[in-house]
Amino acid sequence: MAMEPYPQSAQAEVVKPPPTSVGVLGWIKDNLFNGYFNSLLTIVTLFFLYKIVPPFVRWAFIDSVWCPDCAEACKKAAGACWSIITSNIRFIIFGFYPYAEQWRPLIAMFLLFGLIYYSSKNKNWKKSLIYVWIVGLFVMGVLMKGGLFGLTSVESTKWGGLPLTLLLSVFGLTAAYPLGVILALGRRSKMPGIRWMSILYIELIRGVPLISLLFMSSIIFPLFLPEGVTINKILRAQVAIILFTAAYIAEVVRGGLQGIPKGQYEAAESLGLNYVLTMRLVILPQALKIVIPPTVSILISAFKDTSLVVIIALWDLMKTTQSVLSHPKWMGFSPEAYIFLAILYFLGCFSMSNYSRKLERELSQGEER
């Protein structure tokens, strides 16, 4: 007979894990009911979920009204009136853009999404990407503005809704980012003039709310322009958003720069690389990667903050939605309208944070220190 090194009972203990730590029941016990306090929390949470979720589902889906132009049906129905969205979708999305021409901003938006998607693949990060963007921007500009190739001209005062929100945020963020990086480098510059100007700029801008910058750009700034000269209102808001966001990005990037050891600068310099090349090839690629998460937080909040342009009477997505709500026919359906708005903003923010996580993963492949 074979040797039996352990007593039977001891061996059984080793082989069999405690039965409750596996399977669904085990998981529930370990994660939701380990201890009195956690059990209590679980029960309270379940109670609230029970109170909230089924009524919401009933309101949003079961009792809701979806058909366009059903304002009357809405008044009688117990559920959500999605009719406010389906009836007014084109105004919410495109604002006062001429109804017959709304295919143009639509195509421009798809072009923009396509370009962003194309640029997000790092196999496409080549010099040609710049040309792709230049062509893309030109086409989008022509589509929006018209006046070329037989397209009727549409004044930018008529632009609104989602295209305006996208315009302000996509270009606001893409311009603010490099400006922020330059400011961060300026703040760490050895030249006192540059350093103090960067500090002054960053601290001044961070000391005022975006709203006041927007007011300044729309009300105070024009007072200083010579008579007869006007600068496009959208452009002014755009500049305010860029200047504001750049200051915050600068501070985040500065944090990243501080995280790069001195030896990296020395190694680059001792190869004979000048300041610009040292920064571009050695320091920034590492520093910017470290600060991807906080940078994305700033970009996300800047994206949402573009809705503040409402206060200087630009008809962005927020404003078009609100104006639908002020129509007597649709008064009282603000939850539906704002939920729809929230979903649009959420999609934007969520894809940004998703992309940033993917980017972080890809950039650190094989590079664990």
Next chain:
Amino acid sequence: MTQETKNQAAQAASDRPMIEIIELHKWFGELHVLQGINLTVKRQERIVICGPSGSGKSTLIRCINRLEEHQRGRIIVDGVELTNNVKNIEKIRAEVGMVFQHFNLFPHLTILDNLTLGPIWVRKVPRKKAEETAMYYLEKVHIADQAKKYPGQLSGGQQQRVAIARSLCMNPKIMLFDEPTSALDPEMIKEVLDVMVELAHEGMTMIVVTHEMGFAKSVAHRVLFMDYGRIIEENTPEAFFSNPKHERTKLFLSQILR
């Protein structure tokens, strides 16, 4: 120019010392770190500098490629004086290779890209040519199979050999080493020293800050001993180790040769 004057010019260039340091002083704030260094390094000469920690060894060799700025005295590298002239500084840096205690490889680039960065951007060598050169030097430091990896995936000894190869890719006239083996585990020291010995046999002008006395004995033409910002003793390796003159040198040697 006649043939004769040309020859004379060439002769003068090869007689000219590779590095000339005259009455060099450097302060860090109030701290007088280098207190009047005089040193002439000939072409193909190999010098080992040793001395206690904080004596100014690193500062001295870092002055040679202007990672530190000196306040008094002159440094002339291959006929070019180090001043505030940025173009001169970049020129000298490209001619002078530097190997650091902590390797300082670029962690976001592959080994191959670490090696080609300088040649491509500073020397404007076409990428293909730069990669060939890089592979040649990676072979030389016995590490060609790691070209596609990132620095973080290599051992310390391997990283330091890559760092040496990275400097060599710039085709330098002088190599400076600042304690290249003191951050390494004992079993990796030899692989790095072996590479340095090979380099020495090829006639590279080298200044090496190290306490590896075996290395000093086998390749150095001169050993310098520094203390408190001065070179207080200098000799051939044989004489330096067998017959140190200065009390402080004796004490130092007794400590490290324990």
